Each structure stands twice: as C-alpha cells, then as structure tokens.
Amino acid sequence: MIFSDPASVAVVGASDNPAKWGHWLARGALVGHDRRAVHLVNRGGGAVLGRPTVRSLSELDEAPELVVLAVPAAHVPAVVDEALAVGVRGFVGITSGIDDEVIHRIREAGARLLGPNCLGVFDAATSLHLAWGRFQAGSLGVVSQSGQVGLEIAGLAASSGLGVSRFVSVGNQADVTATEALLDLVSHSLTTVVGVYLESFGPGIVTAMSALRAAGKPVVLLTVGSSVAAQEAALTHTGALTSSLDVVDAACRRVGAVRVTTPAALVDLAAVLTSGVPRGRRVGVVSDSGGQGAIAADLLAAKGLTVPPLSSVDALPAGASRRNPVDLAGAGERDLANYARAVEVLARGGEVDSVVLSGYFGSYGPDTPSLESAEVAVASQICSLATETGISVVVHSMREDSAAVRALRAGGVPVQHTIERAVASLANANRLGSNEVEVAPRTATTTPFRPGYLAARELLGFTQFPRAHAVTTAADISRTTLRAPFALKADWLAHKGEHGGVKTNLTDPATAFEEMRARLGPGTYVLEEMDTREHTVELIIGAKRDPSFGPVVLVGLGGVHAELFKDTTTELAPVTPSVAQEMLARLTCAPLLSGWRGAPAPDVTALADVIARLSEMLTARPDLAEIELNPVRVGPDGVLAVDALIIPSEDDTSGQRVPDRP
Known part of the structure; x- marks a missing residue:
C-alpha cells in the first residue's frame, strides 16, 4: 500500500515556483490531505502553496510512509540517509542521476524505490497524486x-x-x-x-x-x-x-x-x-450517408472484419437501405431517433457482433442548437442498447466534441473523430484472444548435450532424419550401405554451407571426402542419404531462449533462402500441435502446405507434432539455449529433418573445429 494509499507523504523539494517539479508534486500531494498527512519539505523554510514547510524530515514528529525526492541529484544521498534514519519505507524518485550506492542503501534498509527518473504515481481511488500533470x-x-x-x-x-x-x-x-x-x-x-x-x-x-x-x-x-x-x-x-x-x-x-x-x-x-471484448468479427454499419457507410465497410474488410448481409431488417426506418451498410438515406435528419432504431435492429438481430455508427451524428446539436437535447437523448438510448445487448458499439462522428459526443462517451460508447481510428480500434479489439495452453509434459530426454550434427540427431529422437553414418577415412565410405545420391557434412560445423562443410547430390563421395578433409582437416564427417522425395516443402523450425520472455519457437520457410524471405511466425514455448498448426497457417507460404496446384498435400499433422515436440524439449532442457532444424522437408509421407544444430546454454563452442562465423 506504500505506493497506492500511504498513510502519510512528504514532498522533499516542495516549491512555490510553478515551473519546478516540487510545485506540481506539492500541489498534487495536497489533493489527498483529507485522507493522509501531507508534509512539505523545503530547506529554506517558509510556506508553499499557503502551507507551512519544514526544513528537513527530522523535524517531523513521525516518519512519513512515502517520500517524494524532488531535489537535485547531489542532495539525494543526504535526504535518503536522513529518511532511512527516521524510518521512511518508500521513495518516489523523480530525480534522475541517483547513483547505485544510494539505491543499494534503500534496498538494504528494506525500503522500496519507485524510479528513479520517473514522473510519479497517481491513484484515483485513494486521492494519491504524486506526479507532474x-x-x-x-x-x-x-x-x-x-x-x-x-x-x-x-x-x-x-x-x-x-x-x-x-x-x-x-x-x-x-x-x-x-x-x-x-x-x-x-x-x-x-x-x-x-x-x-x-x-x-x-x-x-x-x-x-x-x-x-x-x-x-x-x-x-x-x-x-x-x-x-x-x-x-x-x-x-x-x-x-x-x-x-x-x-x-x-x-x-x-x-x-x-x-x-x-x-x-x-x-x-x-x-x-x-x-x-467483441463477440466476433461480424460488423453492422449504420450511416446517414451512403459514401461514409461504404468507406467504413471497405476499411473494416481491409482489417479482416466482415460486413455480412442482413436478413432481419424489417424494422428499419422507411427509406433506409436493407443492406449492410445500412444507409438511413435522410431518415436520421427526419427523426434523430432513427439512429437509435437502426442500431437497435442490428444489435438485437443476432447477425452482427458489433456496430459502427458513422457520419454526422454528434453534429446536430452544435449546428442546430434546438436539436441538442434530442440528440443527447438518442445518444443515451444508444448507450443503453450497447449495455443491454452486450454488442460493441463504436461511433465515428464528424464533430470532435459536442454534448451528444460527451453523452456517448459518458455512457461507455467510444467516439472517434475519424472513421479509420474507429475501425482500427474495433479491429484491434477483435485481436484480443488468448492462446494460453496447458501442455501435458511428455518424457524429455536427459541425454547430456554433445556438440555436432550426429549428436543432435540422437538427441532429437522425436523426428526422423535420413539414414547416415560417421566417416573419418575413405575406407569408411567404401564400406557404406547407403544409397546415392549422398550428402557429405563436416559434423562439427554449425553453418556448414558458409565454410564449405557440406556437399550434396554426390555420386562419388570418396573424392568429395578427400577434398573436404584436405581443406577442413581431419575429424568426424557424416555421410548421409539425400532426401529425393517429390512434392516436399522445405521449412525451418527453431527454438531459443528470449532473455525477457523465456523459450520461444519459430517456424518458417526454410533452406538456404530462409534469411532472404523471412517468412516466419513465432510463439512462446511450449506449444500444442494445434497451436503449431495455427502457426503454419499464418505463413505466407501456407498454400504450399495444403497441396499447391494439385500437388499432394504434405503431412501437416506430423509437421505440427515435430514443432510441438521441439518446443517442449527446449522448455524442459535449461541446459540448451537454441535448437534448430533447417531445412525440414515435409512431404505427403512424413517429415525428414535434413540438418540440425543445438547450442548449449553457456556458449560452449569448444566442440567446433572451425568458428561458425568468422
């Protein structure tokens, strides 16, 4: 309660000069003088805002619960020491430049500090006003x-x-x-x-x-x-x-x-x-101008909302259009109550989730003062309809301020002066969803991290990789039972392509091996069968630890062009397979995953399961900082990960023979 409803406050640096922070803070503090003790501290003494001051906190009979620091940074250490000595438990640090030692002393004393370099705090419920403005x-x-x-x-x-x-x-x-x-x-x-x-x-x-x-x-x-x-x-x-x-x-x-x-x-x-929150994306539009209604409909559609056709519109005023948008066609001017009637037909008809009223309404009173009371009454009716039906009503008024506009806002109906702001606010409200998920934990491997591609394949046992084996000599290649074409990879390299550590479409892997070993040095290489399936799509699936939000998972168009197109989507990890499918649906390349131009559709269900399992693994393994599968080739018969990289949490790159990025 220190920063929301303190029993007493003191403004140190209170001033009678309206240009100083201490003046605004003192004036604000005095707003709550009926609720709490307010002390004004000015080292020169005298009165501030007609109230007596004290020269220091030590002159007070009791320690204030909350102290506002509105003095130059050079004076803050002495004020803080004095405040802690008398038992102050909270500080609002308006002053910038408060050094770390002062902050440490506040913490060590068990007190709290809001700021420093802050504008203050205000609470309408408790008449607390310790802020500029x-x-x-x-x-x-x-x-x-x-x-x-x-x-x-x-x-x-x-x-x-x-x-x-x-x-x-x-x-x-x-x-x-x-x-x-x-x-x-x-x-x-x-x-x-x-x-x-x-x-x-x-x-x-x-x-x-x-x-x-x-x-x-x-x-x-x-x-x-x-x-x-x-x-x-x-x-x-x-x-x-x-x-x-x-x-x-x-x-x-x-x-x-x-x-x-x-x-x-x-x-x-x-x-x-x-x-x-709006119940859905269906919007009914009412206007006394066909043009303004059409503009609203276009903007709504551009924001992903729908303006559905209407069937239950018999009660609309005579002369009004029976379509959506509803054009009152002068009916509003003949009788202002027709605005409320049109909103009511839409709100009670069950065919829309929200209503946009666009145009001249709100301007009748200012332009024709004799209509002001009637317009305000209609505004109140619209507010009542929104409350009774639970339908979101948003108004665009050509008048920035009027009695009717104020009545709408007071009744909980938002009013905007431009149609684009009205539509944008409604569209944003429809974005308010929740993907909170409870992921049933699946058994996570406890295999210790080891660097290299072969170790990553072993650790990521929830997905399939092409058949492969380790080679260190040409003799290992001569004994292979794998089928051409082959890929040859330097096991220890992260971004193999950047260092010439991968060769593909090989029919003579022995020659490629000798060339690669001569250039990169001895070590473990991987001979792998190439995935030659038709109708596959290459994707990237990655997970990493964000310093603020924790584990996140990413999926996007993969392969060598991943960074060029950056067609990706991200979610906090872990995700369920259903959320993973939603991620895939958001990609620009999503049509490729549903059978583009008659091609057989890839196995998206298996792909979503791999995304979910990878997100679960990173969440369950704090020893891992990043996991990446790139590319992942998904076809009608399943998923194959063609390369994998795992980064440990402590940046241990000792297993890499060659730096990944010079």
Whole structure:
C-alpha cells in the first residue's frame, strides 16, 4: 500500500515556483490531505502553496510512509540517509542521476524505490497524486517506462472520456518493476483495462499480463523496436529471423493482450474494451450517408472484419437501405431517433457482433442548437442498447466534441473523430484472444548435450532424419550401405554451407571426402542419404531462449533462402500441435502446405507434432539455449529433418573445429 494509499507523504523539494517539479508534486500531494498527512519539505523554510514547510524530515514528529525526492541529484544521498534514519519505507524518485550506492542503501534498509527518473504515481481511488500533470479519474490503469509517454496516454484518455484509474511511471526500474506495478492492478477496483508502455521487459511480465486478463482486465501494450531488432542474432538462423517484436507479439497472443503502435491507438482500443471484448468479427454499419457507410465497410474488410448481409431488417426506418451498410438515406435528419432504431435492429438481430455508427451524428446539436437535447437523448438510448445487448458499439462522428459526443462517451460508447481510428480500434479489439495452453509434459530426454550434427540427431529422437553414418577415412565410405545420391557434412560445423562443410547430390563421395578433409582437416564427417522425395516443402523450425520472455519457437520457410524471405511466425514455448498448426497457417507460404496446384498435400499433422515436440524439449532442457532444424522437408509421407544444430546454454563452442562465423 506504500505506493497506492500511504498513510502519510512528504514532498522533499516542495516549491512555490510553478515551473519546478516540487510545485506540481506539492500541489498534487495536497489533493489527498483529507485522507493522509501531507508534509512539505523545503530547506529554506517558509510556506508553499499557503502551507507551512519544514526544513528537513527530522523535524517531523513521525516518519512519513512515502517520500517524494524532488531535489537535485547531489542532495539525494543526504535526504535518503536522513529518511532511512527516521524510518521512511518508500521513495518516489523523480530525480534522475541517483547513483547505485544510494539505491543499494534503500534496498538494504528494506525500503522500496519507485524510479528513479520517473514522473510519479497517481491513484484515483485513494486521492494519491504524486506526479507532474493533471489526471482525470477513470477506468484506465497506466504503467509506463517513459513518464512523458505515460502522460500523453493519460491526456488522451481524459480527452476520450475514459480517464485514468491509476498511473505509475516506473522510470529506470531500479527497484519497483513494471511487473510489480501491473500485478498491483489485478485487485485495483477502479481499473477495468490496462495500458502499458515498455521499452524493455523484465522477468514475470507474461505472468502479470496473464493475471490481469484472468481478472477481466485486458492489456493494451505499446512498445518500440520495429526498426532495429533488439536481440542479438545467435549462432542459429532462428536468432537472425526473430525480431524483438516477433516475441512481444507472441507473448501478447499467449496471454490475450494486444500490441499497438501509438498512444492514440492504445487509448482508442482501451475505450472499446471498457465495455467488453467483441463477440466476433461480424460488423453492422449504420450511416446517414451512403459514401461514409461504404468507406467504413471497405476499411473494416481491409482489417479482416466482415460486413455480412442482413436478413432481419424489417424494422428499419422507411427509406433506409436493407443492406449492410445500412444507409438511413435522410431518415436520421427526419427523426434523430432513427439512429437509435437502426442500431437497435442490428444489435438485437443476432447477425452482427458489433456496430459502427458513422457520419454526422454528434453534429446536430452544435449546428442546430434546438436539436441538442434530442440528440443527447438518442445518444443515451444508444448507450443503453450497447449495455443491454452486450454488442460493441463504436461511433465515428464528424464533430470532435459536442454534448451528444460527451453523452456517448459518458455512457461507455467510444467516439472517434475519424472513421479509420474507429475501425482500427474495433479491429484491434477483435485481436484480443488468448492462446494460453496447458501442455501435458511428455518424457524429455536427459541425454547430456554433445556438440555436432550426429549428436543432435540422437538427441532429437522425436523426428526422423535420413539414414547416415560417421566417416573419418575413405575406407569408411567404401564400406557404406547407403544409397546415392549422398550428402557429405563436416559434423562439427554449425553453418556448414558458409565454410564449405557440406556437399550434396554426390555420386562419388570418396573424392568429395578427400577434398573436404584436405581443406577442413581431419575429424568426424557424416555421410548421409539425400532426401529425393517429390512434392516436399522445405521449412525451418527453431527454438531459443528470449532473455525477457523465456523459450520461444519459430517456424518458417526454410533452406538456404530462409534469411532472404523471412517468412516466419513465432510463439512462446511450449506449444500444442494445434497451436503449431495455427502457426503454419499464418505463413505466407501456407498454400504450399495444403497441396499447391494439385500437388499432394504434405503431412501437416506430423509437421505440427515435430514443432510441438521441439518446443517442449527446449522448455524442459535449461541446459540448451537454441535448437534448430533447417531445412525440414515435409512431404505427403512424413517429415525428414535434413540438418540440425543445438547450442548449449553457456556458449560452449569448444566442440567446433572451425568458428561458425568468422
């Protein structure tokens, strides 16, 4: 309760100067003076905002429970030492540049620090306002790594009529983390939806988002990193093919969150979600303009939503079209109540899951003041219909603000000034699903890791490989019972092709062996039968440990062109075979897996099982950092992995005779 409802607070650095942080923090703290003791500390003494101050914390009769640090960094160590000496248990570190030694002293004393370099904290439920800026109370919980981005989200939420229930700027997360701030919102009564801005993800973030979803509080996530991958590529192709945002999106799918790209999109979506998640993708469109209805329909279709034909439309106003989109064709102007009647026909008809009302509604009152009260009454009817039917209603109004627009927002119906924002918010809401899975553990091999391709084949016993055996001399090749054509591989090399460590389509493997050994040196080589089956598709299946989200699994178009096309999809591991099939269906190359141009369809069921088993293995084996099968050739008669690479968790590459990447 230290950072949500402290019994007493002290603002150190309180100021009467409106341009200083100490002024905003003091003014905000005094908002809650009826609920808690508020102390203002200014080393020069005097009054701040008409309230007496003390020169130091030691002058107080009791230790404040929470202290706000709004003094220059040079003064922070002395303030912290004094605060700890009198028994302070919590700090809000507004000041940047607080050194590690001060943070260590706070932790050692058993106290907590929010920040440093944060914008503060606000809680509408407890009248706690220890942050720069103004906040309108509402239902959106905000946790932000950037104070300014968080403040922008709060401002947009106020403009949309949504408001903020709780605001936590975590700053540098030297002690209190975003994960903790999110978990604290699970039981926060005013919060119905959560908006998050993070630039980095710490341990437990998936657990926190999942707990919020389980509590009925969907999460909308804003992050950055699409321009430059935030992860280093590891030794496998998997690392090069997986960007930071791929993994973030996989985490969102797993826990039923949605990632957006702007603060406005975050607030637009949150406004839709406050009244619930749409039941499906069918959308009914109502407009008093055929053009605006058609534009809405096109945008909805482009976002993957459907605008289905209607059958139960007899109750629509006279003159209105019986199609979807519904064009009121002037009926709205004749009687404003026809807007509510049209929405009601769609909402109660059972043929759509949500309704978009687009166009002039919201503008009648400002343009014709005598119609304002009637328009507000219709807005209230639309809000009641949305509540009664559970159908999501989103309004696009040509008027950015009006009495009717405010009435809609107050009643829980989101309003956007552009149709593209209205449609985008509804489409994003339909992305809110959950792939949380319970994977029944299958017996995982306990065979110790050994480097090399042959050892990887042995460890990955859940998939099939071509027949092969080790060769170290030309005599080993002369005794082979394998059938041509052959592949010859240097067992110890990771990316064999980059070092000339693989030869394919061989009919004379002995000559190829002598040439390769002369160039790469003595060692274990692998003679392998080539997979000559027809109608096969080459894929890559990989799994790795993400530093923030844990094990992830990737599948995509494979072979030598994997990094060129980057046709991949990623999920958190482990996955079930059914989720693996969903991954395959998302690939651009998915038609190749269903029988392209009359070819027999590959065995996707067996392929999905390999994906699931590989994801389970990495999850169950902390000694492994990465596993990759590339290429995997899948045909109508099953799956063959043609190459495999396993990387141990501790970067042990001592078994590699030649560095993989010079």
